[in-house]
Amino acid sequence: MNKKPNREKPERLTTEEVEAALHAALRDEGRLFPTTDEEIAALEESLDLTDVPTPNVNGFLAKLRKQRESRVVAMPTREAVKAAAENLATAARNGKDIRGEVRQKMDELRRRYEQENNSSSDGTR
Numbered sequence: 591m592n593k594k595p596n597r598e599k600p601e602r603l604t605t606e607e608v609e610a611a612l613h614a615a616l617r618d619e620g621r622l623f624p625t626t627d628e629e630i631a632a633l634e635e636s637l638d639l640t641d642v643p644t645p646n647v648n649g650f651l652a653k654l655r656k657q658r659e660s661r662v663v664a665m666p667t668r669e670a671v672k673a674a675a676e677n678l679a680t681a682a683r684n685g686k687d688i689r690g691e692v693r694q695k696m697d698e699l700r701r702r703y704e705q706e707n708n709s710s711s712d713g714t715r
Contacts, residue, residue, distance in 0.1 A: 603611075616622035624630045666674075688696070 613622065617624075624633050
């Protein structure tokens with residue numbers, strides 16, 4: 591059963607026909623939403639909504655409120671933030687202690703910084 595190829599030139603479609611076919615294909619696949627009143631009316635007529643349940647709006651709102659309340663996270667205390675910062679600093683040093691001379695330099699720089707900030711907040715510098 592050999593089928594001979596069709597060697598005749600097919601009809602050339604117009605741009606409008608191609609657009610209409612593309613529009614219909616996208617619509618049928620659910621990838622194109624109705625935009626005109628006529629398209630919406632045709633869609634509503636074609637759908638059978640008898641088995642679609644009516645949503646429980648009040649129950650849905652209550653569920654949303656419950657989810658929102660359960661996701662409230664308390665702000666960490668200053669002590670918790672300081673402890674976390676110290677843990678991060680220790681991790682950055684791979685668990686090693688700060689050498690004495692480095693600690694002295696850090697303390698001196700912190701003292702100078704605090705003195706400068708205290709004097710600038712008083713209006714004197």
